[in-house]
Amino acid sequence: MPVLALLDGTIADPTHPLVRVDDLGLMRGDGIFETVLVVDGKPRELEPHFDRLVRSAAMLDMPEPSRAGFDRATRAVLGNWTGGPEIALKWVYTRGVEGGDGTPTGFALGLEIADKVKRQRADGIAAVTLDRGFDADAAARAPWLLLGAKTLSYAVNMAALREADRRGAEEVIFTTSDGAVLEGPTSTLIAVSGRTLRTPPATIGILPGTTQAALFRAAEREGWSVKVEPIRVPELTEADGVFLASSVRKVTRVHTIDGTQLTDSTALHGELVRLYDSEY
């Protein structure tokens, strides 16, 4: 059963309406969010998630979110959770009601991890590469495109996942129009060759990944080499393993890209999961 809490720490019924129709989060997708994984009552990467929420708010010229408010809401969700050992905890923060006094709408929503995600963690996924439409310089050139902000305007991300489904895959690896690897619609891409982990730089117009950062931290501590650098599409099929990381999916193995089966990275995946787990 989902648990919903407001920023003042009160609990609300998630099956009852909470948002007005003129909330700009609904009318314009004008707001931001984070998804935090909670395991056995402990939120993971809480600081990086909140830092990213603050950065997204700044990119959207929104008031800085209240840490105390999201902490209250988080505690309320955790304290009222009666579900499984893992929670997908969403923080949502919108620009508030159109023509209002500028007070944002904020809440935290605790959800069960979907069975599909659990299966994907275990079995891996097939992905397709899809053009995200912009080139590698767009983020630097045009900050109003909000590339790298985690906004509620995710219709394209959802459409890309439906396109993947049409192509017989479950996930998407977005690419720039000039052939650089970006990210998944809700995940960070990691390519592994030998003992080196690589992920594209945020400056290319993607979200810096909290799970990817945790994995890189653990890997570096154990002597792996980690690189944040541009990755070209053909390098994906040449890698020893390709993974999509996110709070909820953790580190998920990509076994197929655009219909081509990749080198079996089951053992490598096991190592990365061990590294990730060692952080908690």
Place this chain on the structure above:
Amino acid sequence: MPVLALLDGTIADPTHPLVRVDDLGLMRGDGIFETVLVVDGKPRELEPHFDRLVRSAAMLDMPEPSRAGFDRATRAVLGNWTGGPEIALKWVYTRGVEGGDGTPTGFALGLEIADKVKRQRADGIAAVTLDRGFDADAAARAPWLLLGAKTLSYAVNMAALREADRRGAEEVIFTTSDGAVLEGPTSTLIAVSGRTLRTPPATIGILPGTTQAALFRAAEREGWSVKVEPIRVPELTEADGVFLASSVRKVTRVHTIDGTQLTDSTALHGELVRLYDSEY
């Protein structure tokens, strides 16, 4: 006072919450909308607006919106309206609740025309050109970018308007990364030279304009030439007049682009407004 109606024709209080937090319209900007201008109780371009809503729904793989439902909601808003002679009537249609039975959320909301819009209709606007990040072929190449669908994911459109404000302007003319003119964040661009009206083709990744279409219809009837064809950015300053058209703003004159004052198009604007008005 805004008037809110549901697709079954019932009236709801717009100051009360109507939408659940797990509605995909809120969580993912995953839904579509239209804004219809109503003057003296008569909706303008009702058929083209509904056709475009249906087309947007198809682009997002959403169930086809019910014409009867939006008609009921529209009649309810109009019948309960106590405000001024003009209404900005919004139709909103989201993918519904996450993990639900797939029933979309739909409603119609009648709003007063903002004073700012009335002033802009009369006085014209300063606009800036902003790169929309994609090239002229992106829409054809990558339909999952939803270019040309009127989605609720408008965070970038809103960010662009804030960027215009920072640059001392009120409006934006989006351009492709390769220098073609697109549209405004919530309007269609029309460039006029002599007795010829021009607007960029929808295939370039923009919304086909209902107000622009009405104006072109009227102009053609009176012997003007109308062309739907690509427009390059430098052509804007060479034109006799540049206009942004939308349901709510009607045909609004652009008097300044990127800080450069354009040729005075006040008289031309008067002619276009007369043409537009002749349609109703």
